[in-house]
Structure formats: C-alpha cells, structure tokens
Amino acid sequence: MSHPAPPPYAGPPSGPPSGPQQGLPPVGNDYIDISQTARISFARLVRVEVRKSLDTLSGFWLIVAIAVLLIIVDGFVLIVGLATGDSGFRFVDFTVGAAFVLQPLLAVLLIMQVTSEWSQRTAVVTFATEPRRLLVVYAKLAAGVMLSLGFVVVLFVVALACAGLLGLTRDTVEWSFGPGQFFGLLLFEMVAVVIGFALATLILNTPGAIVAFFAVLYGAPTVFGIVGAFWTDFQPVGRFLNLQAALNPAVFGELSSGRDWAELLVALLVWVALPLGLGMTRILRAEVK
Template sequence: MTTNAPERRTIDISRTEAIPFSRLVKVEWRKMLDTRGGFWLLAITGVLLVFAVAIVLLVIGLDDGVRVGAFDWSTILTIPLSLLLPVFAIQSVTSEWSQRTGLVTFSLEPHRIRVLLAKVSAVILLVLSTIVVAIALGAVANVVGAQIGGYDARWNLEVSTLAATVFVQLVYFLMAFGIGMVLLSTPAAIAIFYVVALLLPFMVYGTLYALFDWAQDFIPWIDLQFATAPLLDPSDSVSTTNVAQMVVACTIWVVVPLVLGSRRVLSSEPK
C-alpha cells in the first residue's frame, strides 16, 4: 500500500516590495518617543529648558549689569538637552533586547543594518528637532531679556558656532547610541555614558588638567569635552592640533563603539 506525500505549499515573496526606509524611520521615531518613558523624558527636558530661561531672566531683572546675548542663550539651553535626551539614543537600541521586541523587529525587517540605519536617522532627527526648539526658545528669551534689562538684544550667534553646537550634540548622541549597541543593556549603557560624558571630565580630567602640565597636553586627545571645547568658543581659533585631537577622541568614543556595537547587534540572537 502506497500513500502520496502531502503537497508542499510555499509562499513566493520574491516580488514582495521591501519596507520603505522612510517607514522604518517613522517606526523607530515612534518607538523612541511614543512611550510613557519617552513622554516623561521629553516633559522633564522641557521643564528644565523653561526653568533655565526663568532663572536667567530673573538674574537679568535683578542685576542691571548682566547682558545676555544669543550666543549665551544657545550655551545655556543646550545644557538641558545634553542631560537627559541621550537616553533616547541608548534606549532606541537596548529596548530591543531589554523589552524583548527584537525578535518582532528583525522578523518584520530581516536586514538588521537597515533597522540600525533607521534608528540612527531617528536619533539624528531628534537632535536636529531639539536644537531647533532650543534656538526658537532662545530667540524669544533674548528679546524678552533685552526688554527686562533695558538693553538692545544682541544676535551674536554665528553660523559656524551654531554648526559646531549641532555637531557636538550629534557626537554625544552617537556615542550614547554606540555604547548602547555594545552593551545592549539600558542601565549599564546609561551608567557608562554619564560616567564618560559627565563624571570623568569634571571630577578626574578637570582636576588633572588644572594641576599637571602633561594632562593639558594629553587629556584633549582622549576626552570629548576637552577635544570639542575649542569649537564652541568663538574667541578661540581652531588649530590643526585641535582638529587632530577631536578626530582621535571621536574615534575612541564614537567610531569604535559604533563599529563594535554594529557587529554585536548584527550577530546577536534576540530572545
């Protein structure tokens, strides 16, 4: 007695169109911001921005000698953006493992490199959009501060300084993204990022820089804050050495984590 083998049924997906990259970016943007954690991070950052503006306006009103221009406002308002928003860059990649959504993400889009590029694009859009908000808020605060202080508003923010500010913000966000890819753990990545970006420059490097001559020559090669400082100071001219220091520091803290992290994400098994 013979039996016929069951007919195999296959689905031909060779002509199925790939997911548009713009749709991937929109999805990653929503995954990054459209959560309760994302909402509160944005809300707290907004409160910090308003609080910073209110404090400066209060100082202007109490001290007639204070004059705050557009450059000063840009410096003041980029500080709140640098405190909490890099967490978005970290969570955009670590959440796929900590919340175990990676299996769904990489099943719907098997080409992981496209997913990573979409995540990076969403992070860059976040940086640019927050900078635009900060500039608009700073412009309004500049006019209001001039009215309160009784002086003419100063629009002394040069295009080169603005471009340098955007570049530095991008560097720190990409560093956070790279650290997140390397560790694939939200708490660990956040801790390492803030140690490298905030604690080491202020508590260790700053002390060594002030006490030892060799530290003044060595630290700008390994720390992003010291390496990028000349870019943000319009009174300083950027030398060839400054550029070399920035390239080396960015290679250590941005390029290397991005390369190692990409290899880990592309080879890791989501569970």
C-alpha cells in the same frame, strides 16, 4: 417504542476530507512564495522609530522633561537679567546653558531607542518583521537625529523668546550669533547623540549604556585631570582623550585651530568609532531572544 440499531462502525474515513478547503492555498514545493513582496522601506522604518519614541510612556515623558528643562534654564537666565539689571547679557548666554542641559538628555533618548529592543524583549518581533538588522539600527539613528534636530530648534526658539523679553527692558542685549557658533552648537549636540548611539549598540542595556555615557563624557575627564595633576607627562595625551574638553570650544564657536580639531577627531575615534564598530558587530552576531 424501540429504536433501530445504529449501523456498524466502518473504520476511519479514507482520502481527503470533503467540504470547503481549510488553511492556506496549496503552493508548489510546500512553501509560500514571498519573492514578489515589497521590502519595508527605510523611510517607513524611520517613521516607526519616531512613533515608538513618542508613543511609549518613558519616551513621551522624557521629551516633555527636555522641553520643560529648556524653558527653566533660559527662564532662569531671563530672571537673573531682569533682577540684576546687568547690561552685559548676550544671546549666546541663553543658548550655551541650554545646550549643556540638552546634551546628555538627547543621548539618553537615543540610548532608549536602541536598547528598548533588547530590554523590552521586542527584538524577536522587530527582526522577524525586518531581518536586515543594520537597516533597523540605522533607522533608529536617523529617528534620533531627527528628534535631536527638533529639540535644537526648540532650544533656539526658547532662547530667542527669553532674550527678546530681556531686550524689551535692556536695550544693550548683544544679539551677535554667527554661523560658526550655530554649527559649533549643533556639533556639540550631535556628537553626544552619536556617542550615546555607539555605547547603546555595544552594551544593549539601557541602564548600562546611560552609565557608560556619563562615564565617558563626565567621569573620564575627571580621571584624566587627576592623573595629569600628578603625572605631567600624561597631560598632552589626556587632552586627546578628553572628549568633553575637546567639545567645549565648539559650543562657544571657538573650534578653529588645527590642534582643536585634532584633539576632537582623536577623541571621536576612541570614544565613538571604536565602540560603534564593536557594537555593530555584536548586533549582527547576537542571538535574538
């Protein structure tokens, strides 16, 4: 059985294709008007940064490690108090030891928050969703401060629990802890957080920022002490550059004299304000890859 011959080819179709419209609806001037779209609020950015700290594997285990270390430090002080029978223990003995352990860990937590956008190659997505870079960076700082305040609360809860257990067997535990000591400890922790934030914005690399933080807070005081031992004229200058030495009176609630505040403010200007200004400038000008 023979089939009819196909019709001759008439060439490509002319005009728009028939059928339902595909893609986005037509708009004037060939662009999509998003002027009426609501901007992302700062509170939402902060919530996102908090979730990123808790949801990532490294951030989650760092938070767990911080809580465990606080329990270990205060638990060790409790065991020493129970074993020795010494009646000279104070509530501040539990808070100070934990504060020194907590200080660098909070800074590392905030460093990871800031540098993750560049080290994990997510900056393109983040800044495409929210092009206001400084707002994103401020949200990271706010989220880090919120988490840090939460850990300070955990520090006091663990210290209260351990000191209370010791007080059950030692009636002479000294509970005095004034507002000056509380705000001094809070200042001691928050300054470290801000230093970590400033160095993270400047370096934009997690290992480099962590090394720089430990160099500023622990390496530089050692260098200043060695230089001052051989060059006595440097000692007055070194006291204004030694940030850790300027912070130590705060954790004991002894930051009271004008000289103490002057040394702390000058050290903050050198180790916080200067790198923070340079770091913000770099974030605004850095090419997002």
